[in-house]
Amino acid sequence: MFKRLGYFCREAWQGITRGGLMAFVATSTIMVSLFIFGVFLLIFFNLYNLMGSLNTRLDIMAYIADSAGHSDVDLLRMSIPQIAGVRKAEFIAKESAWRQFRENYSGLRLDEFLDANPLPDAFKIEVSDLSYIHVVANKLGALEGIEDVSYGGDLAERMAALVKMMTLAGAVIIFLLVSSTLMIVVNTIRLTVIARENEINIMALVGASRSFIKYPFIFEGMFIGLLGALLALVFLKIGYNIAALNMARLIPFMPVNLHSREINLVYLIILLTGVALGWLGGYFSVSKTLKAE
Template structure:
């Protein structure tokens, strides 16, 4: 029963303090509300950005083309070397015959003349990475392997996506940090002004034997 009475008293005192605070209490509420909205928007943007990067990552791949000294006997060994590179998710060997057949099918409506008589394409490896931002580094590592002539990938696209994601994250964290600090400062100052405004009441409560926690609880509830 006593606990119920105390709770009712604490809530009543907290409400009266907020009413006395006027604009400061309203400002604290508005800042907290805006901070929560900004946090929600930032998390939504971050979630969609991660989804976009994952989707683009599934579509983006590294094509590593072999040099003229490459032999099929070394294909499995070279594939294993690429697979062991940190960040590589999957490696697929594409024989030049398969690549040439796919090329002719894709451009079957174009008259290429005598070009269709010989296969100019080299054997290649199609490489998928675990994360899209790892593509540039993995490409450089593959390029350095013996047996690889050239490495192609959407380099500029990958770099731009990486830079954009970093910028969005930092801007979002910066905005949220500023809003949280502003919220804390306003709440603390509001409670401080309330305490100063009610110092006589607090003094009287102390005189009649009120404990520190009894005096403190209305201000804690007001801050919450």
């Protein structure tokens, strides 16, 4: 078995080195496709991640209308804690909110762009249980003096709709990408198979079994797939790290994952897809040629 494996690997490697330009075309095609595939996966993963983190927040922000006076605010201060499900309500003056915001995102240099404080006064409300969040948010919205209500769940729902839409579009794009890559790989390896038709004929004539003829080409496809996937991974890792660092600087409130298990899973999927694409490419191309014999 190992003897066979060694022979297949040796022949496959020879096939790649002899294939030259054709092997290069197949490898680069797989690399580009897997890179795009990887970008999609990383975006999806981060969006899901963001959605998850929003869902776990139990805070509701109730923004007070500019027209509201002191008495209205005092009234709200009393009525909000009365709402069922509210655990804590904290008034946040717009001045302190603005100060805090500037401190948190000092990198944005907001003072250069904004002359006045754009934030309204608000109440930060904590609910005792996530299931109350809709009801509490609705009741808050109905209160006199409250202009707008926002909460993580609402944002998460909107995000979920966006992710769902992107998943559908992504699935179509990935399907087209994977199938066209497979076709290119099949045809590229087929060219190397045609170039080695003489060899295949000789193998068949001296009594080599069909599997023995097939496997070097299947291995060749796998090597090309693996090589394409590894190159895609290198570019993906470099690109993702640069993008993540820039995101952290420009959109600091967006959590970007750099070294989690899920990211490694994305990389593993890329690697396995590359090998699988190569395997299928090699298998289809040599089967086609053997069938024509």
